[in-house]
Amino acid sequence: MRIHLKGDAICTLFLAVALCILLYSQLGHISNGEKKLQTSTKPLAAAPRVFHAPNNPRKPSQLQGTARGLRIISSESQARVASQEDQTTTPAAATPSAFDFKHYLRNKDNRKFDLLVNQPRKCKRVPGGPFLLIAIKSLVEEFDRREVVRKTWGKEGLVNGAQVQRVFLLGTPKNRTALPAWESLVRQESQTYRDILLWDFLDTFFNLTLKEIHFLSWADEFCPSTKFIFKGDADVFVNVENLVHFLEKQDPSQDLFVGDIIYNAQPIRTRKSKYYIPETMYGLGTYPAYAGGGGFLLSSSTMRKLSQACGEVELFPIDDVFLGMCLQRINLKPVLHEGFKTFGITKPSAAPNLKTFDPCFYRDLMVVHSLKVAEIWLMWNLLHNSQLSCTQKKQVKKAFQWKTKTKGPTKAYGA
Numbered sequence: 267m268r269i270h271l272k273g274d275a276i277c278t279l280f281l282a283v284a285l286c287i288l289l290y291s292q293l294g295h296i297s298n299g300e301k302k303l304q305t306s307t308k309p310l311a312a313a314p315r316v317f318h319a320p321n322n323p324r325k326p327s328q329l330q331g332t333a334r335g336l337r338i339i340s341s342e343s344q345a346r347v348a349s350q351e352d353q354t355t356t357p358a359a360a361t362p363s364a365f366d367f368k369h370y371l372r373n374k375d376n377r378k379f380d381l382l383v384n385q386p387r388k389c390k391r392v393p394g395g396p397f398l399l400i401a402i403k404s405l406v407e408e409f410d411r412r413e414v415v416r417k418t419w420g421k422e423g424l425v426n427g428a429q430v431q432r433v434f435l436l437g438t439p440k441n442r443t444a445l446p447a448w449e450s451l452v453r454q455e456s457q458t459y460r461d462i463l464l465w466d467f468l469d470t471f472f473n474l475t476l477k478e479i480h481f482l483s484w485a486d487e488f489c490p491s492t493k494f495i496f497k498g499d500a501d502v503f504v505n506v507e508n509l510v511h512f513l514e515k516q517d518p519s520q521d522l523f524v525g526d527i528i529y530n531a532q533p534i535r536t537r538k539s540k541y542y543i544p545e546t547m548y549g550l551g552t553y554p555a556y557a558g559g560g561g562f563l564l565s566s567s568t569m570r571k572l573s574q575a576c577g578e579v580e581l582f583p584i585d586d587v588f589l590g591m592c593l594q595r596i597n598l599k600p601v602l603h604e605g606f607k608t609f610g611i612t613k614p615s616a617a618p619n620l621k622t623f624d625p626c627f628y629r630d631l632m633v634v635h636s637l638k639v640a641e642i643w644l645m646w647n648l649l650h651n652s653q654l655s656c657t658q659k660k661q662v663k664k665a666f667q668w669k670t671k672t673k674g675p676t677k678a679y680g681a
């Protein structure tokens with residue numbers, strides 16, 4: 267009997283050890299596979315993003331730790347695969363033409379450009395002024411993007427009883443031979459929609475700071491009656507209902523600056539990076555807190571102060587950081603809000619896997635970055651489908667609580 271038991275125990279032990287060895291070897295196999303996947307996709311995944319949204323580097327760990335985050339991370343790997351496929355057709359932005367800092371510094375004092383197309387009555391047409399002015403950075407040639415924004419989240423009119431107005435912010439196109447008739451097209455567009463602001467500076471990445479300055483002084487001059495402003499990119503999805511809901515509890519005569527705030531970002535000192543900033547241009551080790559340019563909110567009062575302050579701060583080629591410097595000048599701490607995902611959580615690809623393209627997820631958020639024209643269109647229509655029922659209604663409320671979480675050092679303009 268005893269021998270029998272002993273035999274059983276030995277047998278069990280033996281089996282357990284065998285199982286452990288098997289599991290261990292499997293694990294090793296998986297992690298090896300993962301490593302390979304990472305190293306092979308990393309440069310590929312990074313390249314198209316830089317190519318599409320140069321001022322929005324990755325911030326991958328943003329949502330880790332939440333149950334929702336897990337879902338997002340898993341869909342990110344799908345996005346990686348997708349971007350790998352993109353890569354075969356899109357030429358990599360491998361060598362962005364070197365930025366001429368000397369030239370930039372020499373011309374830094376040249377910071378006033380004419381307004382070629384104005385909408386002087388944009389805010390006067392609304393009695394008492396708009397509740398929310400939506401200002402969207404756009405390039406002249408992005409006619410389709412503007413069109414889809416107009417028809418979806420950027421609609422003018424009443425949103426939950428609050429008046430919303432819209433303007434697009436344009437500079438002159440870099441490549442004029444590509445679209446010789448651009449100016450008359452833009453003027454026609456302006457006559458049709460009355461939402462175009464066009465300034466006489468070249469619309470380049472490093473001139474976005476000029477766009478920032480000129481928009482703020484335009485708002486100060488032509489739209490002082492607005493209560494709040496949302497400023498963002500054309501490739502974002504904005505849940506304007508959520509913005510209005512949030513803003514109803516705020517006072518426009520008080521300071522307010524809310525977005526996806528990046529703390530303690532360090533200037534890039536490697537020459538080959540697109541975000542390279544030499545020490546002669548910025549000597550400090552970290553940037554002031556700034557909002558990711560995908561989208562942020564400010565009050566009318568803050569707009570006036572910033573307009574003044576940005577006029578006094580020296581030009582800096584990265585517009586998000588420049589605005590952070592203006593905020594620092596008026597001693598205003600920007601507030602991080604979890605609803606702003608300006609670095610793009612994932613690229614929800616519409617057709618093949620509808621699960622990751624979940625409108626209920628977007629219902630919780632305010633701003634989501636890096637969407638294609640068709641995705642914005644589809645998302646808006648899914649969200650406004652009366653049959654949409656999201657089971658996690660409680661989470662919707664939760665998402666609007668203030669979270670005064672500060673992030674650790676981030677290297678937003680880093681690798």
Ligand SMILES: *[C@@H]1O[C@H](CO)[C@@H](O)[C@H](O)[C@H]1NC(C)=O
Pocket residue numbers: 441442443444
């Ligand atoms: C400008 O656009 C034209 C037509 O699309 C193209 O042939 C040309 O190479 C472009 N020039 C530059 C400098 O990108």
Ligand SMILES: *[C@@H]1O[C@H](CO)[C@@H](O)[C@H](O)[C@H]1NC(C)=O
Pocket residue numbers: 370466467468469470471472473
């Ligand atoms: C900014 O725009 C001005 C005016 O069009 C132009 O002279 C300058 O080269 C542009 N700067 C950059 C960095 O693109």
